[in-house]
Amino acid sequence: MHEMSLMASIFDILTRHLEDYPGVTVKKVTLRIGSLTNAVPEALEFCFSAFAQGTVVEGAQLEIIQVPIKIKCRECQQESEPVEFHFRCPGCGSLAVDVTQGRELALESMEVE
Amino acid sequence: MEIAIKTNVLATNDQLAAQNKDIFHRAGITALNIMGSPGAGKTTLLERTLERLKGQLRVGVIEGDIYTAKDAERIEAHGVPVYQINTGGACHLDAQMVQKALPHFNLAQLDLMVIENVGNLVCPVEFSLGEEYKVVVLSIIEGDDKPLKYPLIFKESTAAVLNKMDLLDFCDVNLVNLKRDILSINPEIKIFEVSSRQQTGLEQWVEWLHTIGKKSG
Numbered sequence: 288m289h290e291m292s293l294m295a296s297i298f299d300i301l302t303r304h305l306e307d308y309p310g311v312t313v314k315k316v317t318l319r320i321g322s323l324t325n326a327v328p329e330a331l332e333f334c335f336s337a338f339a340q341g342t343v344v345e346g347a348q349l350e351i352i353q354v355p356i357k358i359k360c361r362e363c364q365q366e367s368e369p370v371e372f373h374f375r376c377p378g379c380g381s382l383a384v385d386v387t388q389g390r391e392l393a394l395e396s397m398e399v400e
Numbered sequence: 401m402e403i404a405i406k407t408n409v410l411a412t413n414d415q416l417a418a419q420n421k422d423i424f425h426r427a428g429i430t431a432l433n434i435m436g437s438p439g440a441g442k443t444t445l446l447e448r449t450l451e452r453l454k455g456q457l458r459v460g461v462i463e464g465d466i467y468t469a470k471d472a473e474r475i476e477a478h479g480v481p482v483y484q485i486n487t488g489g490a491c492h493l494d495a496q497m498v499q500k501a502l503p504h505f506n507l508a509q510l511d512l513m514v515i516e517n518v519g520n521l522v523c524p525v526e527f528s529l530g531e532e533y534k535v536v537v538l539s540i541i542e543g544d545d546k547p548l549k550y551p552l553i554f555k556e557s558t559a560a561v562l563n564k565m566d567l568l569d570f571c572d573v574n575l576v577n578l579k580r581d582i583l584s585i586n587p588e589i590k591i592f593e594v595s596s597r598q599q600t601g602l603e604q605w606v607e608w609l610h611t612i613g614k615k616s617g
């Protein structure tokens with residue numbers, strides 16, 4: 288359950304940003320989570336509620352944008368989405384591919400009132 | 401009002417990891433982050449490895465454990481410097497814990513720093529420690545479905561040690577499929593098939609440690 292650590296970092300960042308907006312309450316927090324990461328949305332939601340309790344974030348909605356995995360071929364430059372974690376270019380069959388998307392663990396935005 | 405933040409959640413850990421990496425680099429140390437399920441055989445592999453590296457590479461060990469010092473005691477018996485990190489419940493090591501451990505070593509006297517992470521196939525891989533290489537230890541009895549169920553750890557690791565090969569005939573694991581899936585996730589990964597108990601297959605693994613552990617300059 289490393290989602291607890293992730294959520295602690297998320298609340299550190301939120302708190303830092305909220306210092307610029309005294310008196311507001313948070314309505315929504317949006318995360319971008321890559322499909323190659325091990326962060327489980329249900330666990331994130333559970334941890335979010337736990338951390339939000341008794342703060343200006345309490346009751347806010349947690350929106351999780353899932354980012355699919357994308358790879359780019361180093362040989363032919365083709366971009367694709369791997370099927371079943373097969374990291375191989377569907378265009379030329381090359382195994383020399385770089386992950387360009389899917390490792391995101393980002394705090395995207397918050398909505399305050 | 402919507403406020404854009406666009407910040408990597410792990411930014412703080414990544415910064416500390418970069419500092420650790422710099423500390424290792426300046427001391428001429430190659431650091432390894434050894435990960436794998438509880439009981440995969442990380443400590444046993446490390447013990448057999450230390451015996452073989454004795455007098456050739458100077459190794460320091462950081463042991464990550466949730467509460468106990470059992471693994472650190474096993475390592476200490478081999479006469480190498482070891483520091484125990486108790487995570488106090490956390491399922492993974494992070495860069496800050498490792499940074500606090502480093503002053504307990506005489507880094508100038510080391511070639512290789514082996515960090516045994518908390519037994520867990522999921523969480524540790526998200527947290528960079530400043531290591532140069534990640535290594536995943538999988539005991540074959542865990543099953544050949546593990547790579548596709550936990551792809552990230554295989555994707556991010558430079559080497560995979562398939563341990564407990566002595567049990568191959570006693571379990572239903574399909575070794576061909578297991579290796580095929582690992583390689584489809586990470587075509588560049590090095591795979592070592594070993595039995596830490598029967599001490600087979602360790603030569604290639606130790607040889608790899610020699611190649612990466614040599615002091616540069």
Ligand SMILES: Nc1nc2c(ncn2[C@@H]2O[C@H](COP(=O)(O)OP(=O)(O)OP(=O)(O)O)[C@@H](O)[C@H]2O)c(=O)[nH]1
Nearest residue numbers: 437438439440441442443444519563564595596597
């Ligand atoms: N049959 C067999 N047993 C092994 C082998 N390697 C380790 N074991 C046994 O597996 C058990 C767990 O080994 P450890 O080395 O403590 O495993 P670990 O990955 O360090 O475990 P944690 O630190 O608790 O996550 C012990 O009983 C070892 O003796 C092997 O190659 N073959």
Ligand SMILES: [Mg+2]
Nearest residue numbers: 442443471516
């Ligand atoms: Mg151990």
Ligand SMILES: [Zn+2]
Nearest residue numbers: 360363376379
């Ligand atoms: Zn291609």
